Amino acid sequence: MLVNRARTLCLGTLLAGLLSSTALAESRYSTIWNLGDSLSDTGRTYARTQSVQNTKDFAKGLFGLGITSGGSSDVVPVGPEYLDGRFSNGKVWVEYLNDTNGAGPYKKDRNLAWGGATAGYNVNNFVAGLIPKVNEQNDDLISTITKKGGFLFFDSKDYKNDASNFGKKPLFTLWIGGNNYRQEVEDTAFTNSGKDPKDVNLAKASQTLLSSIPGEIVRLSEAVRSRSDIAQNGATYYVNTIPNIGTTPKIAQSHADFADALTKEITNTNRQVKERLYQIQDQFDSNKRSERLVVVDAAALLKEVQARPGSFGFKNATDNCVNATTGKYVGACSASNVGDYLFWDEFHPTTKAHAMIADYAWKTDLLEAGDTAELVRPYVANIEIRDRTFAGQITGTGSLIKSGESVLTLAGLNSYAGGTRIDNGTIRIGADANLGARAGLLTLQGGTLNTTQTFTMDRDIALNASVSTGEIGGSKFGATFRTEAGTMLTLRDNTISGSGDLAKTGLGTLDIRSNVTDARALTAVQEGTLKVNTASTYRTTELTVAKGAVLGGSGTIIGTVKNEGTLSPGNSIGTLTIDGNYEQTGNGRILMEVDTNRFDALRVNGNLTVGGGIDLAFDPTDKITNQTFTFASSKGTTSGQFGQVIDLNPFLTETLSYGANSVSMTFNRDFAAPAVTANQRAVARHLNRSYLLEPQGDLDTVFFALDRTETDAAGALALQALSGEAIANTTTADAVQRGQFVRALEDRMADRRVGRVDVQPGIGLEGSWTALDQTGTGPALRAAASGLTRTAPAAGAPDAGELSLWARALGGPGRIGGRNGFDLTHAGILVGADKRLDGALLGVSFGYADGTTNGVSGLNRSWASAYQGSVYGSLDLGPVFVDAVAAYTATENRTARSLVFGDLARTAVGTFGGNDFSGAVKLGTRYQFGALYAEPSLGLDWYRLSRDGFAERSAGSAGLAVRSETHDIVQPSVGVRLSTAFLRDGVLISPELRARYYRNVGDTLSLVTASLIGAPGAPFTTTFAGIGRDTGVISAGLTAQKANLQVFTRYEAAVGSNATAHIFAGGLRYAW
CATH class of the missing domain: 2.40.128.130 (Autotransporter beta-domain)
Structure with a gap:
């Protein structure tokens, strides 16, 4: 037992050292006070059970531990592997948080959390009689803040607790809710077994938490503000989201039928709790208070850890390491490999996981405050309901994971090296450096990258299948690139991997010049311009261009292109090749650019079906006279016809001709075309005689200006x-x-x-x-x-x-x-x-x-x-x-x-x-x-x-x-x-x-x-x-x-x- 305890102390010291890398030279908070349940309890419940008779019956009601007459302990938690009455093998997250803050040793008397606590109500009478609910914990804390001294009938104006117990900038944490759902699944008034499923009321738990969590924060903040001698620099409140107990070993082993219902109910409740907490912050801001409310989305973090434990240093995120009933190691877990496990017992995380949660809470605080934050592991930014901006610099070896439907703006020149992943919603950037070090991979799998400035991105990109389908704000596209009007995002000198579908939105331009290694089923140009200039072929089963959108570039597309918008081959003048079929509907248009000796071209290796219209563009500084260009050709069949051609200018007319496998255009320059009077025709004849294809000095400037007139009436006035x-x-x-x-x-x-x-x-x-x-x-x-x-x-x-x-x-x-x-x-x-x-x-x-x-x-x-x-x-x-x-x-x-x-x-x-x-x-x-x-x-x-x-x-x-x-x-x-x-x-x-x-x-x-x-x-x-x-x-x-x-x-x-x-x-x- 001493060996195990030594290992635990060493592990705690190591984790505290890791956390200290983010500690400030001067502590961020003057004091830390805690409310909650067993996830924050540092020994209160353990001490209480030592003084209560018939503990086994109490324990049954508290956690459904199933202790039998053969049990060897009358206390909860059971066994020496639990460190000093904590519900883990070492420190819990609030202790690690205190280490990071660096304001001195952790003070247990400021931790009012109780293992087994709920919010609002208890199902089991044993728990109700022995464990204070979080509302009662908050009563005690508020009393500690506001109570004044006095003796008998003599009142005092002095507070009983000195201001130094809180300081100028106190931090209060609240993490509650898991037991509300657990007790609904397994507790009755006196037992924890044989509960009828029809008596399970998850909605009751949700409504209680939705009322209690914001309500207790409001009560606490009012108490803090009632004293002018504390929190002069503002109080901060960390509120953790409700842990999803549906994915814990307890539910998986004993109540698997409720796992999905619990996950759905808790996820929805967390979203509603967030919204109410954001409204409280709005009230803080409107009253010009320096109070901050930091929502620590521990549920989102733990979801990611369970999905990808290796990224966080875990090997096992599904099994528990010890049995809560016996207090002994189970399965393959032992003191030597406990650090590989996310769960300590069936319901609680290991101390390593607690350290991770503390670091996550601290980094959330720094990021939302716009301060520099060093990521040492993946950071999950579950941005829901409200948009967020991380304005500070983000450093470290960790990565950034974006989930939630809202927009996260990264404004700092960041250097974090672990890459960026967007599962849902949007990350908005104005420079590639906002995404950290160039070596960091950008992964999109259901989210959007929104660029607001013109720049080039040369980091590798993975476009995976969407994981956000069915979620709020989710997308069927693995990757959506949104470029704002007037801007261009150029992807070059990099590799794009993955087969996720791609969408282009926003009125700006996405220019792909990358080496694209994988094919995808769908590429959709919904807004703005997509230019395909890939170093290799761009493979997509289907590429669609919506009305108002543009497809351009000089690359090769393998697949069928369906154009209801505009096809603009080339980058200025160039050739776009389609190794497949090209279909242009009645709404579609082709924009062809020409100059003196060159022209845009569309080369189709399949069938060419044309319709809609054709527009012409040229630089008026390029001279065009009577010339013919073949701008569209196919190796298959050519069918359909374009509508009316929109003339380049009043002095240049165009005529289309159709061959078996091609479409050509003939230009005819006649300065007399818009003339309506004899004088205008006389000037036009002089211009016709004087116009030459070779350079003519300043006379070309006059011709170029004439070519920039847009209507026949304007052309006639120019003459x-x-x-x-x-x-x-x-x-x-x-x-x-x-x-x-x-x-x-x-x-x-x-x-x-x-x-x-x-x-x-x-x-x-x-x-x-x-x-x-x-x-x-x-x-x-x-x-x-x-x-x-x-x-x-x-x-x-x-x-x-x-x-x-x-x-x-x-x-x-x-x-x-x-x-x-x-x-x-x-x-x-x-x-x-x-x-x-x-x-x-x-x-x-x-x-x-x-x-x-x-x-x-x-x-x-x-x-x-x-x-x-x-x-x-x-x-x-x-x-x-x-x-x-x-x-x-x-x-x-x-x-x-x-x-x-x-x-x-x-x-x-x-x-x-x-x-x-x-x-x-x-x-x-x-x-x-x-x-x-x-x-x-x-x-x-x-x-x-x-x-x-x-x-x-x-x-x-x-x-x-x-x-x-x-x-x-x-x-x-x-x-x-x-x-x-x-x-x-x-x-x-x-x-x-x-x-x-x-x-x-x-x-x-x-x-x-x-x-x-x-x-x-x-x-x-x-x-x-x-x-x-x-x-x-x-x-x-x-x-x-x-x-x-x-x-x-x-x-x-x-x-x-x-x-x-x-x-x-x-x-x-x-x-x-």
Whole structure:
């Protein structure tokens, strides 16, 4: 017995040493207090049974030990192999936990757990009378915390237990529940045998635990918070899940019929208990308490240990080492190999298992707190109900096992070397290092790996059959890879083994470049993109692509591919080979990428069945003209047809052709395809002549931008932008302005011919000239004043032959209509001098004008300045007169054309000069009808408008090299001028009305002949709206004069088939 006890002590010391590797330099918790049953009891029940008579009957009720009259002990547990009254061969888990914490020797008086304890109720009366339930244990603990001192009737404000018994950060543990289910299976009021199965009530046990476990934690936390002198840094509560007694040797040996029911009931209850405990933590957090509740999922740990004992250092996880009735070793177990066993007796774990549980609880605490944790064995993260994040660094030689349906996020740069296994739910990572050392194997067998960033993974991966089918959140797929939108997970320089089915989810990309050693039955691309670029063949009985998902890559797939989503061969441009059949349904599409000399290809070694649609993609920096590519071929049969092809861009059309074993596509480039106007077609012909497959420098940038337009309408607008619209607008605006200046000079001659006189109040219209020289002003000054105020001295006036000076300001808006119309605005001034000579008038004038145009699209503008010199004259032949004008105009022009299409955004700026010659002759007569004068006339106008050649700047090859252009306008005309005058309150009022019709027999359109800068093709010629064939001009004027002051205003409107222009003129005159 001493030898066995020595072995036990040595084993305990060794295990404590292993645990100490995780101990902190400073203890994590100030004190540790324990509640529970035999899994935490360090001798209370043993001591109680020593003092109670008829212990054997008690023991029968306590554990169903079946002690007979031949038993050799009256205490529980039985025999010297149990260490000092513990229900194991050494320390229990709370003692190991204390060693890890490192706050000093373990203090048994802080352990209130009792072997055989239950929660809420007892079935056996012996147990009820002798063993406190966990609720009663908690009563004692709460009393210990809250009880105050005092004597007789004198109360004290001091607590009976000093604060040092708890400290600033106490830890409380609670592990209960196994006995609640055990007693339901085997206990009666007075015995532990012969229980009728119909009396078993597992639901009662579950409901009691579901109420008691969270309820006792709440009561305890309230008691702790009632004292301000303890737990200043917050209390922590470890709550272990209920152990699944359905897998213990006791149930297997004595109550096997209840094993499955117990497993199902306890598993479901644990889940519900977890949920309520999480709600308590929510309340802690909402109240901003520094309290923590750590759910230690011992049930999940022990399940894994029993499934794979070797990973945890055990060889036997099903048999017990000693018999609880006799206290003696059974079977192959002995003191020398007890460390190989998970179970010490039929119901309790060995001390080695206790050490493992303590380490598991401690690591759970560290991981959930975001602290560094060293794994020395597999860690089971059963993440249910709530998602969890392990933000700290995980080190050590151990592994990480993920179960449960929720998401576990690994955020630390981890180095644990044992690998990672995902049985259910999801592990979310942003880097491969989150999964520990590269040598650690990643195993998926029913769970999901979720990646949130782009990275490469070169660790080996095992894809096994799913073990989560039928579980909450379970999957039929052995492996699910979820990549988030905009990210790519690349698997390369590694080996993928295992035959589990694979699913791809998430909107990102999974690129498999690994050596895949095993085949699988199903690969399902449910979301995002799967690229098969495997170093070896990728074998799958069936690969399905869901609607909205994409299959790509340049590897070889052995199996049948069924596409309801998108097939995109290659990685940029490449060939995907299918050693099997390819079936594309009506929802499916193929995305083919092409460039100048290459194209995507699908090679099918079985039968090719096509349907649905085909989409095309290309890099616009790759040039394509009239070419044919065979993109799909099969060695079997080819059946079906694709639907309508979506063109790459408005300038490139495609045609499909079907052969016996292939499908081909022919491309046809035609820049005129989207053109809707003659100008757009003219530009398109120039582009067709200029487009070459070899590099063309910046001109390629223009072609690439055109290829990035997506619709026919956008393509047509791009052609229009290149047509030189603003350049033509300057010529039309110039023609409008030349006509206005000529008519202004004709107005001047008409005013002099009428002989409007200076008058004083009371002088009649027919009166003779009355001198204004009342102040001694000379005849010359009077004549000058008369000219400056746009009036002529009456015939026979003293200064009728003197020189007359005049000036006129004019300006206004206009609009040129049509598809390429524009708005124009201009303003100018004319000054001149003229003199009468024996029935004739001779004069000269100089003019200056500024004008702007703005295309209706808002993308084209021009600015022009005009400098005009003119001579004019009028011959009076009695009732007949002849007026004539000749002028020369020099123009300075600037244009700005916005070129915005595809990804091109440039502004072409042009600067050029112009030379205009204008001439006009009018032949008319004069009639008087009382106070009304009428002047009908015939006329002929001729304008020659010349524009210099130039090259635009600032737009590279999108700019135009523009040739010089000459525009001739020849306009016969007929018109009439009506005028009168009358006095009103001493003011001379002179209204006028003029109308004229012009018929243009010359050029009616404005032309631009140009080519893209650097383009090899012949230039194009585009036509734009001019002043049109027919133009009507109507004007009205009004003059008011009193004494030496004269005020006048005039409005003119020119209206034609294409043009509308307005002139407003005005001024005043002062005579002296």
